[in-house]
Amino acid sequence: MSYTVMMTILTPTYNRAKTLPKLIESLYSQTTTNFQWLVIDDGSTDDTESIFEKLKNYDLPFQWEYHKKENGGKHTALNFAHEYIKGEVVLILDSDDYLTDDAIETVEKEWPLYRNCADICGMSYFRGKKDGSHLSVANAQDIYIDDDIHYLVNRRIKGDRCEVVRTDFLKKYSFPVYPGERFFSEGWFWNTLAMNYKTVYRNKTIYICEYLEGGLTKSGRALRMKCPLGMMDDCRMYLNNKVCVVVRIKEELLYWVYAKCAGYSFKRALSTSGRPVGMMLTALPGMMLYSYWKRKYLK
Structure with a gap:
C-alpha cells in the first residue's frame, strides 16, 4: 500500500525579508506540491509582513500560512506554531536557507518506510553549501539508524543537519521559555528525543545553508x-x-x-x-x- 506524506515546512523568521525570496523560489521549484509552508514571524520590523501580503496575489501550488507574533526568540516561534501545523512530519527551514528541488519528494518517498516504527522519531539529512559540500560527516552506510546522543554527541560529530520530525513529538516537547531570554538551544529538543527514540540518518543533502551575520549561528x-x-x-x-x-x-x-x-x-x-x-x-x-x-x- 502506498502513502502520500503531508509535510509541514516550518519557517520561524525575524527580519529576513531580503533572504525570503530565495527560500520561496526553492519551495516553488519543488518536484511535489503536497506540503504546507507555515511561517511564524517573530516580530519582524523590516518588510517581512509586506512580502506575505503581496504573496496573497499569487497562485502558489502549495498551501501556506503566515502568522505574526511578538518577538521572543526562535524557540517561542516554534512553540507558537503548534496549533497551525497540518503535516504528519515537520521540517524546520530557517528563513536564510532553502531546500534542494527534490527535498520534499525525497522525504515523501522515504518516511513511509519508518512511519509505523514506534521507536523512530524522524529522519536526518545533510545540510549543504552552494559549492556542493555538506556540513556533517558521511556515514559508511547510506542509511543508519541510531539515537542522536550515541551517533552524534558521543562520536563528537559536528555540523548542522536537516531533521524531519514527527509532528506529535514537536508538540509534546515544547521548548521551555524564560522571561527575557530570547535564545534556547535546539539541541535540547533533539537530545530529549534521543533519550527514548532513534533517528534515521541519510547521506543525502536536501537543505542548503546561508549563514548570515546577525543570525543565531553567528x-x-x-x-x-x-x-x-x-x-x-x-x-x-x-x-x-x-x-x-x-x-x-x-x-x-x-x-x-x-x-x-x-x-x-x-x-x-x-x-x-x-x-x-x-x-x-x-x-x-x-x-x-x-x-x-x-x-x-x-x-
Whole structure:
C-alpha cells in the first residue's frame, strides 16, 4: 500500500525579508506540491509582513500560512506554531536557507518506510553549501539508524543537519521559555528525543545553508551567556550516563558558567544540576572559565 506524506515546512523568521525570496523560489521549484509552508514571524520590523501580503496575489501550488507574533526568540516561534501545523512530519527551514528541488519528494518517498516504527522519531539529512559540500560527516552506510546522543554527541560529530520530525513529538516537547531570554538551544529538543527514540540518518543533502551575520549561528557565546536559564536546561540534557565522559565534563563546565551568569549560588547550582558529585569536581575550573568568558564576552 502506498502513502502520500503531508509535510509541514516550518519557517520561524525575524527580519529576513531580503533572504525570503530565495527560500520561496526553492519551495516553488519543488518536484511535489503536497506540503504546507507555515511561517511564524517573530516580530519582524523590516518588510517581512509586506512580502506575505503581496504573496496573497499569487497562485502558489502549495498551501501556506503566515502568522505574526511578538518577538521572543526562535524557540517561542516554534512553540507558537503548534496549533497551525497540518503535516504528519515537520521540517524546520530557517528563513536564510532553502531546500534542494527534490527535498520534499525525497522525504515523501522515504518516511513511509519508518512511519509505523514506534521507536523512530524522524529522519536526518545533510545540510549543504552552494559549492556542493555538506556540513556533517558521511556515514559508511547510506542509511543508519541510531539515537542522536550515541551517533552524534558521543562520536563528537559536528555540523548542522536537516531533521524531519514527527509532528506529535514537536508538540509534546515544547521548548521551555524564560522571561527575557530570547535564545534556547535546539539541541535540547533533539537530545530529549534521543533519550527514548532513534533517528534515521541519510547521506543525502536536501537543505542548503546561508549563514548570515546577525543570525543565531553567528551570535556566539555572548548570546548564550545572556540566556543562562535556557542554557542550563540544555546542559542538563548531557549530564546523564548515556553521554560519554568527555562530553559530560565539558557540559558540567558550561553549566557552572551559565549558573554563575544566572546568579546562582554554589549550593543552588549543585542542587539543580542533577549530578552534585560530578559537579563538585568541575566547580573550580568552571568558575575560572566563567571569569574568563565574562571579561571576554560580556564587556
